[in-house]
Each structure stands twice: as structure tokens, then as C-alpha cells.
Amino acid sequence: MFAGRKIGIRAAVITVPLVVGLLSGAAAPAGAQSAKPAKGLSCRGAGVDPAAQIRYRTEAVIDAPLDVVWKLQADVDRWPSWQQAVSSAERLDHGRFRAGSAFHWTTPIPPGTGIPATGLDITSTVRQVKDRSCIRWTGPADGEGLHIDGVHVWNFTKVRGGVRVSTEETHTGPQVDANVPLATAILRAGLEGWLTDLKATAEARVR
Numbered sequence: 001m002f003a004g005r006k007i008g009i010r011a012a013v014i015t016v017p018l019v020v021g022l023l024s025g026a027a028a029p030a031g032a033q034s035a036k037p038a039k040g041l042s043c044r045g046a047g048v049d050p051a052a053q054i055r056y057r058t059e060a061v062i063d064a065p066l067d068v069v070w071k072l073q074a075d076v077d078r079w080p081s082w083q084q085a086v087s088s089a090e091r092l093d094h095g096r097f098r099a100g101s102a103f104h105w106t107t108p109i110p111p112g113t114g115i116p117a118t119g120l121d122i123t124s125t126v127r128q129v130k131d132r133s134c135i136r137w138t139g140p141a142d143g144e145g146l147h148i149d150g151v152h153v154w155n156f157t158k159v160r161g162g163v164r165v166s167t168e169e170t171h172t173g174p175q176v177d178a179n180v181p182l183a184t185a186i187l188r189a190g191l192e193g194w195l196t197d198l199k200a201t202a203e204a205r206v207r
Contacts, residue, residue, distance in 0.1 A: 041153040041168040043134035046127060048151045052170035054183045059166035060195045061159060064202035069163045070132045070156060072202055076103040082201040085193060087119065097135075101126040109143060119143060124152075132156060148173040165198065167191055 040047045041057065048055060062069055072082065074097040079089040089105040102125045109119055124139035135154045140147060148171050155166040169191060176183035 041134075041155050041166055043136035043153055043155070044128040044130060046136055046153075048153055048168050048170040049149075049172060052151070052172050053180045054171040054176050054187055055168065056184060056187045056191055057166070057168035058188070058191050058195060059164055060199050061161055061164050062199045062202050063162040064206045066132055066156060066158055066163050068205050069165060069198065069202045072198060072205075073135070073154065073156075076105070079105065083194065083197050085190070085197075092123075097126065097129060099126055099129055101129075102139075120146070120148075122150075124150075146173075146175050148176055163202075165195060167195065 040050075040055075072078075076089050076091050076097075079086045085107050087106045087108055090103060092102040092104060093100070102123065104121070104123050106122065107120050120141045120143045122139060122141040124137045126135060126137045128134070128136040133156055136152070138149070138151045140149055142148075150169060150171050152169040153167065155164075157164045157166070169187060171183060171187060
């Protein structure tokens, strides 16, 4: 969804923020690829919103065991300890990470966007999950004068050199739909920032 880092995007008036993926100005992680592939990612047969105008897909190879990468991603309560763009995160249920699990998290809106809200409140619900393989969650992100509906898919695949983590997200909402290029650029920054943090943290754990 959002991220608290600066993004290198200039606009006279920015009336759209980003969402979840998390907004960030980090460079793409090694192995990242930009979006709009012919076939979108899916988890148990379900993917992102096919009608959404704002979408982005990227990936990175992480030199760490699958168990390490998966546990970092699924342990939502600890996201703020390694994600620069997550201010708070809390699971709303207990036990294993499963379909129906829900979590509430917050992320700041960077200054200079022209948006009165200072942050986004996001409530995500896991719709599909396959242990150590894929996750798909959906949910709204709300700030003052802003509402975004997001669909986010993650795939985790063992490859030579570690784990390929692929992610794709779509956003819909009147504010983001009003400026598709800008909203897409912000989403791109968020997803690439998330992968950068995930890669750095997972690889540091096994050094």
C-alpha cells in the first residue's frame, strides 16, 4: 500500500496517493520486472482485479531458504520491524496464516502529495493461501478524503539461487482512477520497496 519514503515523481497537483503495496522511492530490487504481463499471478485460481486500471507486477530472487522468506511475509505482527513503510501491523485473528485471516496495518502518506490525510488505515483479508507457495488478500485502504480497494497476490517459488518472489497488485477508487499514470507509478514504488526490504531482511537472516 503506502510507504513513507520519498518518490521521485513530480506533479503540479497530486490528488491520488498509493496503497498497498506501500509507497516507497526505493530502486527496484535485483531481478525486478515491471508489470502488465500477458497472464497475471494467481493463488488457487484467483488473481487481481481484471477490470482495474491501476496494476503493477514485479519480482525478485531472494538468496534465502523458502521457510525464512515465507515466515517473514506471513508474520504480519512483525512487519514494522523490517518494512520501512509500515507504521503498525496487527493480526485480527490467531493461529496459522490461513484463508479468512485478517490484519489491520497503517502506513504514512509522504509529505508534498497534496493529500490532507497523514496516513492510511488498511484492513486486509486473506482470501486464498497455499502454504509456502502463494497468498491473495483484498481490502480497503482509507485516509481523509481517500478510499482505495486493493487486491494483492504473492507467489513464492524455489529456484536456483533461492526463492523467486513475484507480486502483483491492483487498485481501484475514484481518487486513483482520476490519475492512472501517477497512481501506477506510486504502486510500482510501493511494491518494489516491499521486495527490497523483504530481500534485505531475509538474506541478512542467513548470513
